[in-house]
Amino acid sequence: MLAAMPDSALSPLSAGGPALRDSGDACPGTLRLHRADDGALARVRVPGGVLSADRADALLAAAGRFGDSELHLTSRGNVQLRGLDAECGGGLAELLTAAGLLPSAAHERARNIVASPLAGLDGSPPVSGWLSGLDGLVCGSAAAASLSGRFLFALDDGRGDVDALGADVTLIAAGDSCLLRIGASDEVFRVPGGEGPRAALLAAEAFLRAARESGAWRVKDLPDGVRADLVRTVGAGAGPAVHRPRPRTATPPAPGAHASASAISVDVPLGRLTSSQWRLLTETARRYGNELRLTPWRGIVVPGPFAHDEAVEALRALDAAGLITAPDSPWTGVGACIGRPGCAKSLSDVRAEAGAAVGPVGRLPVYWSGCERRCGHPHGEWIDVVATPDGHRISHVRGERRDPRTTVPTVRNGAPARLAAAVAEARAL
Numbered sequence: 454m455l456a457a458m459p460d461s462a463l464s465p466l467s468a469g470g471p472a473l474r475d476s477g478d479a480c481p482g483t484l485r486l487h488r489a490d491d492g493a494l495a496r497v498r499v500p501g502g503v504l505s506a507d508r509a510d511a512l513l514a515a516a517g518r519f520g521d522s523e524l525h526l527t528s529r530g531n532v533q534l535r536g537l538d539a540e541c542g543g544g545l546a547e548l549l550t551a552a553g554l555l556p557s558a559a560h561e562r563a564r565n566i567v568a569s570p571l572a573g574l575d576g577s578p579p580v581s582g583w584l585s586g587l588d589g590l591v592c593g594s595a596a597a598a599s600l601s602g603r604f605l606f607a608l609d610d611g612r613g614d615v616d617a618l619g620a621d622v623t624l625i626a627a628g629d630s631c632l633l634r635i636g637a638s639d640e641v642f643r644v645p646g647g648e649g650p651r652a653a654l655l656a657a658e659a660f661l662r663a664a665r666e667s668g669a670w671r672v673k674d675l676p677d678g679v680r681a682d683l684v685r686t687v688g689a690g691a692g693p694a695v696h697r698p699r700p701r702t703a704t705p706p707a708p709g710a711h712a713s714a715s716a717i718s719v720d721v722p723l724g725r726l727t728s729s730q731w732r733l734l735t736e737t738a739r740r741y742g743n744e745l746r747l748t749p750w751r752g753i754v755v756p757g758p759f760a761h762d763e764a765v766e767a768l769r770a771l772d773a774a775g776l777i778t779a780p781d782s783p784w785t786g787v788g789a790c791i792g793r794p795g796c797a798k799s800l801s802d803v804r805a806e807a808g809a810a811v812g813p814v815g816r817l818p819v820y821w822s823g824c825e826r827r828c829g830h831p832h833g834e835w836i837d838v839v840a841t842p843d844g845h846r847i848s849h850v851r852g853e854r855r856d857p858r859t860t861v862p863t864v865r866n867g868a869p870a871r872l873a874a875a876v877a878e879a880r881a882l
Contacts, residue, residue: 478670480602481533482562483549486542491795492520493537495545497554498561501568501584501608502530502747506739511552513731519545524731525791526724526751528829529605530567535795557592562602564588567618570705570748572610574756575712578626580608586650587624596658601670604660606653617703618749618832621672622656624649625697633691635660635684636672639698642691656687701852702833705750707780709768714759716742717767720777722784723804724751724829730774737767750831751788752777783811786818786880790828792840799823801840810873815880817849836879845872847879 480496481487487494497512504512512532516522521536537545549555557564566587573579587606591597607620616623616634623634625641631649632641635656644652660672663683669675675683688694706718719734726734734753738745741763742756759767772778777785790796792803803821819836822828827839837848844865864872 478562478601478603480562482602483555484542484546484558484561486537486539488539489535489791489795490793490797491536491791493539493541495520495534495537496527496562496602497532497534497549498564499531499554499747500564500566500588501580502570502745502749503568503581503584504745504747506735506743506745508552508554509731509735509738509745511548511554513728513735515545515548516731517728518548522728524726524728526721526726526747526753528749528751528831529565530570530747530749531565532747535791556588557598559598560592560594563591563597563600563604565600565602565604566591566606566608567615567620567749568608569610569612569614570718570746570752570754571612571711571716572608574716574754577610577612580610580624580626583608583624583631583650587653590650590654591657594654594658596661597654599661600657603670604657605671606657612704613700614703614705615749617700619673619699621660622653624653630692632695632697633687634697634699635687636675636680637699638684639696640684640688640694641697642688643693643695644691652691655690659683659687703750703831705748705752706754708752708777708782708785709779710759710761710764711754714757714761714764716754716756717759717764717771718748718752718754719768719771720750720752720782720785722775722777723787723789723807725804727775730776733771733774734776737771781814783814785814787811787821788818788829788831789821790823790830792821792823796823796828798826799840800842801845803838803840806845806869806872807838809869810876812873812877815877817880817882819876819880836876836882838876844868847875849879849882 483495516534519537519541520534525533568580605620607615607623609616609625611626625632631646633644634641708720746754768778789803789807792799803823807821817836820830821838823840834851837850839846844863846863
């Protein structure tokens with residue numbers, strides 16, 4: 454059993470130290486493909502996760518024409534296309550540009566924006582104006598083109614879901630105004646709501662100036678003193694300071710119908726969608742709100758409105774297609790990196806292992822990683838399963854720290870039943 458330890462006993466999740474600009478930004482995009490063992494990989498930024506049905510069709514066409522016909526959701530609400538021919542870049546860019554998915558070649562990897570997926574649908578304020586405004590400002594800023602593919606903006610409708618994701622610059626709805634957070638600072642600054650997107654861009658540009666000497670990719674990578682100076686500098690140009698600690702745990706939309714069927718939500722097992730599943734989601738969206746919202750938890754919200762019977766029918770069809778439509782699914786909270794055979798660095802086929810270990814729904818989410826990099830891992834509190842040369846190490850993570858003194862020894866290779874039991878016990882903590 455994993456022992457519950459005080460925060461003082463936890464160690465940083467990554468032992469690699471802060472990410473610094475000692476080499477080029479290797480984050481993939483649609484113009485710079487990443488070579489993987491299963492072919493080239495493209496990451497298509499979808500600001501706020503918001504897709505019209507037509508743009509969703511374009512992504513499916515790209516996956517079928519150039520890749521393996523599947524669409525992979527990321528922990529930032531973006532889409533990855535895998536199995537691509539390394540020479541397909543020109544054709545892929547042409548297709549995505551025509552669909553409006555690539556508005557600026559210089560900024561395509563800087564358009565990292567997550568947004569509360571249920572904003573404006575369940576009584577919370579919409580953030581669509583912030584989203585379009587910020588995306589336009591980022592694409593219009595010459596300086597913002599230098600932001601790394603790791604830098605993240607978040608637009609939170611006030612519920613704290615994406616505020617908990619560790620973004621570099623966060624806007625939080627607060628009545629007619631908004632709160633601006635820089636990194637993990639507990640001090641936020643009140644800004645008139647209409648000025649939020651510009652305040653967020655100016656904060657990002659201030660970060661770039663602060664990062665020149667250290668070479669940091671993200672706010673959390675800045676030296677402590679430089680980071681504190683950045684917060685003070687941004688605050689001096691913003692509004693009054695407010696004490697508001699960042700939420701420790703994010704709560705994603707539950708699978709099912711929301712707020713009198715104003716929307717339906719599904720989760721995607723391991724974030725991997727077949728062409729038929731994607732097509733069904735797109736057809737559902739086209740019949741109702743004509744929009745899909747990809748979530749940072751590898752799920753999809755389909756805005757309505759739906760009549761009650763329509764929501765039930767739509768969820769039944771999506772469930773039959775293999776998607777997660779209710780919180781009691783054994784797949785709820787289960788995630789994994791791509792693992793073998795897609796990634797050369799992975800020590801294991803963690804997706805197959807995660808599937809074999811699926812059991813009763815646990816209190817905590819679990820994420821399986823094929824190596825110590827933990828690509829795409831969640832935020833908040835979760836169970837960390839990492840493949841090692843000898844087997845799998847299981848840890849309880851809170852925030853960005855894990856307990857290195859777990860009482861669960863490495864589960865050796867070749868013991869799948871014991872591994873599944875150990876993961877289930879850890880998730881029940």
